[in-house]
Amino acid sequence: MVKEISSSIKDESLIVKRRAQLHKGAVTLFKQKGFHRATTREIAKAAGFSIGTLYEYIRKKEDVLFLVCDAIYDEVKARMKAVIDTDTTSESSLFQAVESYFQLMDELQDEVLVLYQELKALPKDAQEYVLNKEKEMLRLFETILENSYKDVLSQNEITLISNNIFIQGQMWGFRRWVLQKEFSLEQYTQHQFNLLKSQLAHLTQIKQQGGVK
Amino acid sequence: MVKEISSSIKDESLIVKRRAQLHKGAVTLFKQKGFHRATTREIAKAAGFSIGTLYEYIRKKEDVLFLVCDAIYDEVKARMKAVIDTDTTSESSLFQAVESYFQLMDELQDEVLVLYQELKALPKDAQEYVLNKEKEMLRLFETILENSYKDVLSQNEITLISNNIFIQGQMWGFRRWVLQKEFSLEQYTQHQFNLLKSQLAHLTQIKQQGGVK
Amino acid sequence: MVKEISSSIKDESLIVKRRAQLHKGAVTLFKQKGFHRATTREIAKAAGFSIGTLYEYIRKKEDVLFLVCDAIYDEVKARMKAVIDTDTTSESSLFQAVESYFQLMDELQDEVLVLYQELKALPKDAQEYVLNKEKEMLRLFETILENSYKDVLSQNEITLISNNIFIQGQMWGFRRWVLQKEFSLEQYTQHQFNLLKSQLAHLTQIKQQGGVK
Amino acid sequence: MVKEISSSIKDESLIVKRRAQLHKGAVTLFKQKGFHRATTREIAKAAGFSIGTLYEYIRKKEDVLFLVCDAIYDEVKARMKAVIDTDTTSESSLFQAVESYFQLMDELQDEVLVLYQELKALPKDAQEYVLNKEKEMLRLFETILENSYKDVLSQNEITLISNNIFIQGQMWGFRRWVLQKEFSLEQYTQHQFNLLKSQLAHLTQIKQQGGVK
DNA sequence: TATGAATGAGTGTTCATTCAT
DNA sequence: GATGAATGAACACTCATTCAT
Known part of the structure; x- marks a missing residue:
């Protein structure tokens, strides 16, 4: 029943923090442009970090939506x-x-x-x-x-x-x-x-x- | 109030016919994959014609959705x-x-x-x-x-x-x-x-x- | 030294007439948009006939330029x-x-x-x-x-x-x-x-x- | 009077370097085939990078010509x-x-x-x-x-x-x-x-x- | 002869994803 | 952990050319 999203980051509290940022930025963005129109770069930017960092906390763009x-x-x-x-x-x-x-x-x-x-x-x-x-x-x-x-x-x-x-x-x-x-x-x-x-x-x-x- | 979709085809009855095909194919396809995931080639194929022909009857992918x-x-x-x-x-x-x-x-x-x-x-x-x-x-x-x-x-x-x-x-x-x-x-x-x-x-x-x- | 452009039309005087139309329309068009930006449809239209007819008098788009x-x-x-x-x-x-x-x-x-x-x-x-x-x-x-x-x-x-x-x-x-x-x-x-x-x-x-x- | 071409790359010195590559490759290519006949893929290749990278340094094909x-x-x-x-x-x-x-x-x-x-x-x-x-x-x-x-x-x-x-x-x-x-x-x-x-x-x-x- | 609907290879462009630093 | 430059598969769309009528 659980569906975990894998991350390459070890520090669990950091994961929680970053994903909160991510969630917040993503909702704002998806509301404006929808999931498909939002690019991963925009998602990363809305969350306040770089595209590289985004992919430390998710594996696929879909993961953001799931989150x-x-x-x-x-x-x-x-x-x-x-x-x-x-x-x-x-x-x-x-x-x-x-x-x-x-x-x-x-x-x-x-x-x-x-x-x-x-x-x-x-x-x-x-x-x-x-x-x-x-x-x-x-x-x-x-x-x-x-x-x-x-x-x-x-x-x-x-x-x-x-x-x-x-x-x-x-x-x-x-x-x-x-x-x-x-x-x-x-x-x-x-x-x-x-x-x-x-x-x-x-x-x-x-x-x-x-x-x- | 009217919103016409332009076509380069002159035969009006053909437009009606082809757009009916298009409508039918598109709904089937969109139901399966959604509009964004459906490619224009797939839409054309689902409607039974080539990509080139598709674009004789619409101008943008969006037009299909609007139709x-x-x-x-x-x-x-x-x-x-x-x-x-x-x-x-x-x-x-x-x-x-x-x-x-x-x-x-x-x-x-x-x-x-x-x-x-x-x-x-x-x-x-x-x-x-x-x-x-x-x-x-x-x-x-x-x-x-x-x-x-x-x-x-x-x-x-x-x-x-x-x-x-x-x-x-x-x-x-x-x-x-x-x-x-x-x-x-x-x-x-x-x-x-x-x-x-x-x-x-x-x-x-x-x-x-x-x-x- | 001669470079003929083939045509599927038999009536020579018609060829001359159509190519004159073509020449005139093409120059006007090329001046505005250049050869590459002009489409064959536009060329045909500028010459006053259909795309199908255009291809009765030339074989390739290049032929128009050569003409x-x-x-x-x-x-x-x-x-x-x-x-x-x-x-x-x-x-x-x-x-x-x-x-x-x-x-x-x-x-x-x-x-x-x-x-x-x-x-x-x-x-x-x-x-x-x-x-x-x-x-x-x-x-x-x-x-x-x-x-x-x-x-x-x-x-x-x-x-x-x-x-x-x-x-x-x-x-x-x-x-x-x-x-x-x-x-x-x-x-x-x-x-x-x-x-x-x-x-x-x-x-x-x-x-x-x-x-x- | 200035006409800047936007790039998504942050490292300015890299922009200069890549655009020099681009300039050089493009001239060679355009000389051979002309701007219109040269595809963006060919331009990228002539410059020594991928099509994706090309578009990190320009926004439109025209930009290459302008450069x-x-x-x-x-x-x-x-x-x-x-x-x-x-x-x-x-x-x-x-x-x-x-x-x-x-x-x-x-x-x-x-x-x-x-x-x-x-x-x-x-x-x-x-x-x-x-x-x-x-x-x-x-x-x-x-x-x-x-x-x-x-x-x-x-x-x-x-x-x-x-x-x-x-x-x-x-x-x-x-x-x-x-x-x-x-x-x-x-x-x-x-x-x-x-x-x-x-x-x-x-x-x-x-x-x-x-x-x- | 003339037409224009049909075709599909080809093009510019985007963007998710990776990886060296 | 964080960055952002690099990649190339994939996409929307165009257009020269053909061919049945």
Whole structure:
């Protein structure tokens, strides 16, 4: 499950430091020009070191992309974890999760855009690796929904609603040209959450009526 | 508003024919390797002609991408038009529109995938041109929602729900690795439409209660 | 000595007509873009027919260049001949020859420019063929000088002065950016001829003084 | 007035060294095949490096041509300067200048040939830049003539004679196929200088006689 | 005869990657 | 560890030439 990127450098802390530089520079660059249009020289420059040094920390240009993609979900998962661990059974916990997730998608919108548009450029095994991380993300929402709406939602509904939430978060970033003209992040979150609540409320109604009969 | 791609060929019907070949070959190829990884020679070959002939019908590699992107919404719009013109005021018309749209997204899923992942590779003016077509598509859903739920939905809600429907259709294609494992197209359509109906039903309830008071 | 360009067309008068069109269009084009930058399509268009037709009258692109180069000296020789045949022994005949020649170089300056800059693009045998025509031109001046200054000029001096006259004529065209800003053609002719006369006068003086001794 | 050619190489001394290699190889090559027929790969090879390395030192193929053209007049000017600075008022100084110039044109005849035949292939701004350098060269001769024959020659005569000297020098190279068969460089120089002296002597005579009267 | 669609070898140029310093 | 000069495979694009109609 682990996918390591080899480096000829021995000093581990240096690797971490350099790759952080690299990640930061690369995202900025990929956002502007996309992965394919960015040259390795530009990547090196954006990261603050020479082309020679770049190749001390990666083996192929693709590795840079992988580094970026890989980091995104790690960050998302790390930050979502905190929210979710607190409490996962009430409606408010769903709102908190959605809110945090949308908040995060707002902060990471450049990264997410890159992820969306360049994932396919990775070799198949790296793609699968990244998609697996995405599945873990999806499961976070599924878990919350399961816990809070056990009796109301079918498995299919849970899958679907999780997916919907998931891409609504990403949509905020990669459809910014239409959404961010009409909504602030708070408005967007509020409205989408209201729509979600309507859905769940109605489904709950139906189930309860069904249960009465 | 028109964006023509110049060709050195005089026979207009030949241009149409060759560009159809080109479109078809290019989509197949781009789906496999993406636009950037596909070479012009491969594109030519996939279309069934030589590199020289390819350049009789386009001027830049980008033009191929534009041709593909441009055609997608033209086809979508043409086919949606038929459905929508019939009737745009009942709930069933919304279902029909969604069903047709999802159906179409299923058929064109390769094209949509390409569109999503390569749009950014187009020059800015071509991007805008394509995005404008997307806006027209969005307006189709907005119109139906406006007609059927005039008193129930705010403008914001209409915008948002249209966007949600829009990307749920595309999601069926570009997230096929997760969705198409769990649902058939009919199931997906049915479930998403049910969720949508729940939403609308609940919002209608709220509005009516509000009105009663 | 003859260098024919083959054509698949039988009707000789048509060949002559088409090649005249070709010559005219090509000179205009070569003057603007040079031989190498001009494409065969452009040449055909400038001549007023299609690329297919062009290749009915030539076999290689080079042939067009040859046609142009070849025609230049033919025209120069034809027109100089008339002047020279009249009278070749007096000083006035030298002036007339120079004047006609400069006049001609003025009229044909585009062609001469092309000739100068593209001659090297011809295959070796065609180059030699054209240079031989140039030699014939040179001999015209040599003949006049020999006839009029038999006792005054050595063979070397005749060669040199002919060459000087020859290139002073061409200079008028291909150094137009400096000369034609300062002189009219008449002035240029007059001044250069005066300088030439001074030369010949002084040489005559010397020879006569030498002869006296 | 400066026209720099950009390079991605940082080591300035290396740039100078590589461009010298490039210059030398390019002249040899252009002399044989002309600029247009020479491929960049051939240019690189002639310079002794790979195609990739070539493009580290130039940005466009045209740059190679510019490099060559630019260097010619720089060299001519540098070497003429020495001669001219010594003494610019006597007849002997004119002879020395002409002799040095012809000598130089002999040494640089390949470069001059290239210059003559390919200058037009440069973009307009580079052409003007090079032609300006040529004008500076012309002014050298004008200055000497002005100093030595102030009272004898009109401005027009100075312009014209300078031009004549200028192109007679170049003629030695680009008409070598006729001139160098008949003359050694010394003979050519001597004869042309004699003709020039005759001219000036006669003009001096005329002016003096005119003055006496 | 005239046309112009088709061809593909050839060209300028880029850029990921290596390696000597 | 860091640098950046060198490399050459690979690419987009052009254009002379052919040939079926």
